Amino acid sequence: MNIGQVAERTGLPPKTIRYYEEIGLIRPMRGDNGYRHFSERDAHNLAFLGRARSLGFTIEECRVLLALYADKGRASADVKRLVQDHLAQIDAKIAELHEMRATLSDLVDACAGDHRPDCPILRGLAGEQGRAGDADESPMKVR
Template identity: 70%
Template sequence: MNIGEVAQTSGLPAKTIRYYEDIGLIAPLRSGNGYRQFRERDLHKLRFLGRARSLGFGIEECRTLLALYEDDTRASADVKAIARDHMARIEKKIAELQAMHATLSHLVEECAGDARPDCPILADLAAEVQ
């Protein structure tokens, strides 16, 4: 398969596929004229990486997960630890987003939204952080 075919089949942009090659996540064959030749296993890795990235795993986590996936002697505990750490970061981000939402909701409720110049939203944004 060429890069266009593997991009369409994997659902990843060609630019992303080239990037994954540049950083060593995949290593397609090269034909005599230098064109990339993707094998089924390259496609499988790209789908794996696409799914892992869609779940928010970072590049280095994907690299580790891919190595674990390819290691028949892996311990599932290693995979679970990576997933748990990632979940903890997601939960922290959710808490931060909920706090931001609560603050903005309060400020929007306090703002009259009329022709007057006073605005609690702007006042809060201008307040010095202590």
């Protein structure tokens, strides 16, 4: 297979596939004309990489996953631990985004969103603590 065909089959852009070769994730053969030639196994590994990447694994994690995949004597515990760590990262990211979301949502709700210049969002970002009389206004939460 040429790069175009494997790109179509895996859904990865040719550029990405070349990049993966450059960083040593795959090692396709070369024809006499200099073209890359991809085996079924190459295509399979690229599809594996595509799925791993779409699940948020970094390239280096993918490298490890691929090595474990190739190692028929691996312990599934090693794979599981890696994925659990990744899961923890994702949970942390989700929590962070939820916090942002909550703050932003409060700000948006407080903003009239009309032609007038007065804007609680900007006041919040500016660190304003609320004027006397706004008893329920609390400082904006930021990490």
